[in-house]
Amino acid sequence: MDVSVQVGTGSAGGLSFARSGLVRRLAQLPWGLVLFIVAIALIGTGMLHSVTHDNAAEADLPLKHLARFAVAFAVMIVLALVPLRYWMRLALPVYVMTVLLLVAVEFFGEMRGGAQRWLAIGPVNVQPSEFMKLALVLVLARYYHTALPKAGGRYLLHVPALALMLLPAALIFKQPDFGTTLALLASGGAIIFVAGLPWRVIALTGLIGATSVPVVYNYVLAEYQRERVDTFVEQIAGQSTDALGDGYQIEQAKIAVGSGGLRGKGYLKGTQSQLDYIPEQHTDFILTVVAEELGFFGASGLLLLWATIIGWGLYIAWRCQQLFGRLAAAGAVAMLGFYVVFNVGMVLGLLPVVGVPMPLVSYGGTAMLTVMAGFGVVLAADIHRKAPSSAHGWF
């Protein structure tokens, strides 16, 4: 009890945060976890090299990837050092603003690749749906932090949380961006679960969800989304009719993965990878290179690495004494887990191709920044785990 008071006075001291606090906090970072994160990014860089090295136009992608990681890493560290009370203050305004941006996208957004996701603000193009992933985690954690102690275990407590989650999810689904919608539902759902959504409600939701599948399929999904689901179902049912047609990508991915065997064909020696059989191999399907060239050892090794990181994240959430930090960390970890599971599931032909990258390994700037910011939240929740829950009001 007295420890928390001590830290509380320290951080409440405002300016004292500046110098000696910085070094101390850096030292408090769970450097083991950070090391794992760096390791995964390096693996990604190596795999990108394998995919791109024989193509002059793409040969600089690994370096770009590394550079982006460096920037994102810095962002992560900075965010980690931000005390939780600042996070809490920012949560609601950021959320509201992002929702407004999403609405703006709906009206003024730019179409790219058939989806309306980008918004031009001056010279910068932003993708508000990407911000929303983090904003949602923060706002839900913030909401429960204040509401839970007051409301205890009442059911109605969760209604506003659900609304906070479903509003942006619906907006993003309309863009349409199925992958991000699912990511929001996963991380938001995780927070609501950890916050204590009663089992009865969970069971009921599951039931309604299962029965509404045909309705969603027929009336909510767009034509191209339906096609993806169809392709997927055919794959699962073993009735994929045309290995040269719709199922081509998944079929090729499975061949790449399976042909890797136990030890893989060797770095830079995967025939599927080196002969460009798999579309989008430097982004969403990068795992196929790992599996083909490094084999079962490589692929399951990468998965274990992720398991360690995610487990560590959950541990951080568990030992965080502050509800906000705990829930935010849990949400961020859930988002991460969602990315990994969906990416792997997709590549292995277990889940539909919804366009979810493998975090830190797939090439792509926005997603990397989001993920690293998420890590920033987790790390912050760890460094400041003993901070007292100062805010009981809304700001």
Added chain:
Amino acid sequence: MAKRPEEKQAVDHGRRLAIAAGAGGLVWTGLIGRFAQLQLAKGRDYQDLAEENRVRLDLAPPERGEIIDRFGKPLASHRQAGRVTLVREQVGDVRATLRQIAKLIDLPPARQERIAREAVRQAPFVETLVARELTYEDFARMKLHAVELPGVAVEMGRTRSYPSGRDFAHMLGYVAKASQRDLVRLISAVVRDRLDPQQRQWLDAQGFDGSLHPAVIERRLPEDSEIRTSWRETRQRLNRLYQHPDMRIGRSGIERVCDSWLTGTPGSRRVVTNAAGRIINELDSSDLSPQSGRDVVISVDSRLQKAAIERFGKESGAAVVLDAETGDILALVSTPAFDPNSFVNGISQADYDELRGNDRSPLYHKAFDGIYPPGSTFKMVVATAALEAGVIDPDERVYCPGHYRFGNRTWHCWKRGGHGAMNMHEAIKQSCDTYFYEVSKRTGVEKIAEVSHRFGFGDSWALGMTGGAEGVVPDDAWKRQALGEPWYEGETLNYGIGQGYLTATPLQLALMTARIATEGRFVEPNLLVVGPAIEGEPHPAPQFEREILQRMKEAMFAVTSEWGGTARRAGELGVAGARMAGKTGTAQVRRISAEERASGVIANEDLERRLRDHALFVGYAPAEDPKYAVSVIVEHGGSGSRAAAPVARDIMAEALRLDSRRAPYVQRMAGRSAGAAPAKGAP
């Protein structure tokens, strides 16, 4: 010691986190399990697949053999036509490229959209057809601009063509782009050939058909088995081959039965390619030149065929002309017909529906598949049976009052007033029904059936084309099996005049005529002069008493040549004084009720077309030294003497004028392929 609410909550959250971690652990285990399944359990399979991916068969399609008539006139050949294809991987933006092409040739936006969608569905390295059958101007223009359109190929393609159009439609059949059904059929045939009898039996028992994709069938075959390996290899080769825009497969007729003979062997080599289809190196430098398919020569004289079809005019029906001694089919007419050319590149649904809906059944091969009651043309068979059985003396007279009573029912002769006293010669000549009611009753169903079989009824021949109906030669056993009832003696009476359950094809009628004309020679129909050996059950040579058949010939001569014969005007052919002998037949297609009989049978002309009688005629010529046998059926034509006999006479006159059997067959036994394989693809 009161707990703060926050602490109480904290315990709860911790449990929830642990549950979440547990769920995550399960998912992770599942994912690693899936890796193990793909990489460890099935790793070998996928390694094979990866290898096949990389190593591709580069195939050059062979030139399909021609089908020619006995004098070498091509009936199925091919013509060259310009074609445009694109490879998605190489063009980049498919839609933009199509818009570019649309500036050069006619390519409406709807078609562009369809092509673009097809291109996206296919593997990126497969060529997608953009346009075919280009006019010369379009071809030249495209060729000129092709350099500006990378990934777009403008080349000459071969298209199967049937220069005689409809004339040989049913016999030749047609080719089409290979469907899933075709591929399954082809793969099965190749794989079957490689198996031992036991495995073959197993495969047949699986009953795989075209409703399953070949790749799906492959997965159902036992893993690591010889069958599966063979299937996969064959499937990949054929799949690739039939993707070529020039490749077609025989869908029906001779094109289908002689498909492998006509197809030839594709040229092939194994190359390593990347996904874009670029060849990175060659694994074995075997020759890419394909082996052309062989020609098929058929016994038909296209001039006679054409003349016979023209003679039919707008009537629907069938005609068969046989070489009476050898059984060579000289003409096999089924009219109306369809244009096989319209099937080669896929017929439109509207056109196909129109063909199918046409009440004169243009898609139906009437001469080979059509079964009709033979009517009075069958009377020679009944008479032969009676004489063999010794139940009547040919000179014995049976009185015809115009009807025949048996039990408590009355059978009618076509001539209401009756023919008076009839012996066998007169009864055939005047086609008296009463006489044959009596004779068939005496002979009995079993004897008639037995003799029918000897004349070729109830039988079919593998002639090298699809189809071939057997018709029905009814007897007691047949009826019990088909209808679950015993034979009634009254039905034997209908049998006597070629009605009732009895049905026959025009080919069988011509064959019967040939066997009578040659006085019992073992004549069998024959179509392929040069072609693959066709598996079929051998038919035993029938034995006949010569005197009986001579008696039949005399009666048939009387039909066309004596006063009172039913086809007296059909005898004179006007070619070198030759005469035709024959027999008319009128097959009733409706039942005439007792009331209608009482009030007078409605004349054919007053009936709806589909209720009118079929008109038949069978004949041979020259009467004294038979060379050709003919059968004609005019569907719903009315009476045989008025509608069918004149057609038969004109066809026979043309047959004698052309006298095709005198000239030798064309000398193209080995086909063009032996020496003149195109040097395409050779370095």
